[in-house]
Amino acid sequence: MSRLDYVFTSESVSEGHPDKLCDRISDAVLDALLAEDPLARVACETFATTNRVVIGGEVGLRDQGRLRAFKGNVEGIVREAVRDIGYEQDKFHHATVEVTNLLHEQSAHIAQGVTGERGEEGAGDQGIMFGYATRETAELMPAPIQYSHAVLRRLAEARKSGAEPLLRPDAKSQISLRYAGGRPVEVTSIVLSTQHESEAQTSADIRAIVEPYVREVLPDGWIMPATKWWVNPTGAFVIGGPDGDAGLTGRKIIVDTYGGAAPHGGGAFSGKDPSKVDRSAAYAARYLAKNVVAAGLADRCTIQLSYAIGVARPLTIYADLHGTGVVDAALIERAIDQVMDLTPRGIREHLGLNRPIYARTAAYGHFGRTPDADGGFSWERTDLAEALRQAVALAA
Structure with missing residues (x-):
């Protein structure tokens, strides 16, 4: 018990913490690329230290020739992110920080994994992702x-x-x-x-x-x-800021999620496009857990999803209701599989993830936020609650 x-x-x-500044820059680059191509494949990493920001990673565009033109925009994206956060220090200032851009084309071998089996879009990597919700707050967050x-x-x-x-x-x-x-x-x-x-x-x-x-x-x-x-x-x-302590994308995964109150699969979010299940499936798992609680099926819920690179459907769906459920957790698992397509494409389409909505997620948590009119934080909606109730009732 x-x-x-x-x-x-x-x-x-x-947002001014060195690691969070790097998350913000990586997500700002991602947003700009998604505005260019909604199906862009992006893995953008940022490193920041005294008076310097370094951008690296892989980008895949349907018209790869556009990447060369886009790379000229990166310095401006970095400076605007640093300016908006508020850095005007002698040794870290938005106007004078040195920016090094090392973005390059996505690996063909990773690209073929995403293409997946039988021409379906597969997961961009293997891994496990968790979502959590609890009645402790109005936002159903710890x-x-x-x-x-x-x-x-x-x-x-x-x-x-x-x-x-x-x-x-x-x-x-x-x-x-x-x-x-x-x-x-x-x-x-x-x-x-x-x-x-x-x-x-x-x-x-x-x-x-x-x-x-x-x-x-x-x-x-x-x-x-x-x-x-x-x-x-x-x-x-x-x-x-980065003048006092170097920063790096993806080092605040517990801050980004549930503050240690729930499991974490280990994958960071920022700088990754939604074909990468580290991000999109973690959002889907939160969406599902929140809707289970909003539906009155439990007071606490943890959802785990697992994937293999190049394979479209999740390998497993697991629910833990922490002894608070009004139905058996196995019924929740079956209902989830019925009410939402959990392939990478299905998640993207259901939650509308192929949009430039990510820079706003980089500080103050990816979860427990208010859904935006333009689709930001769509995974915080509770519009699946009734479908889950009905699917559980039919399965019981």
Whole structure:
């Protein structure tokens, strides 16, 4: 039986964190390529350090000659991403950072794997992907990661609006929640480190800036007199971003998903087009788990999907209802197979993934977001709930 009384912790990092900056650049390049060709095959990696950004990876376009022209746009894409995040430091500035572009054509052997068996579109790689949903929050997300994201998003809004001009882009948050009876009831500790303007500013000065925003975001009654605050606990944090610590695409996979509250298959998302099941099948698994919970079939749900390179259909579909289900998990598995085509093409078409919707996912989590009118975060919809209920009823 699952524990009902415990303390659980999750962390988030801001859009200005070096790794997140790299995720943003990789996804901005992906978006630009999908705008050129909705069926573009992209695996874009970014590395950032003091005054330098390096882009590498593979691109496949239906008209490969367009790649040569596109490569001239990459420097502008990088500079715009860095500018939007807010970097104007002496040693990392959107106007002066050196950009090296090493993108090249996709491997023919990978391309033939995606073409797949019998001419079907196969998975771009083997692997396992997980999706998770829980009734802890309105977004059906684990509360510690959802609120860790929310704190940093709110601080970024205050910084960019000019309300808090002394804050800078690089930041990390960490929230520990006490659960009673399986529900989050109290914040036991808040850890927040944020880059700031001057070495003359103390930890107490920074806490005075950020505390009102933290209290605004967290639910009433969760912050108690005994809650421990650790704000910039090492003191000054003026040198930040890639000048303070090198960044790399794909190093924040737990921040991107469920904050450690659910399994992770190991594959990163950013910079990958939706033929790559690391990304698209993880989105599909979240979509399915969320719809299982939204349908009232369970209070918690984990979905696992597995794939083989070049093979179109998933090898396995697994559901774990964590003892909260109103039906047997095997019925959920059969219902999932009936209501959604889980081939790479089926996922792309069902969720509308061949669109430039990815740069916005690069910070503050890929899940627990509000679906956008243009199709962004489509995997957060709950429009499959009724179909799942009906399929389970027929299978019972």
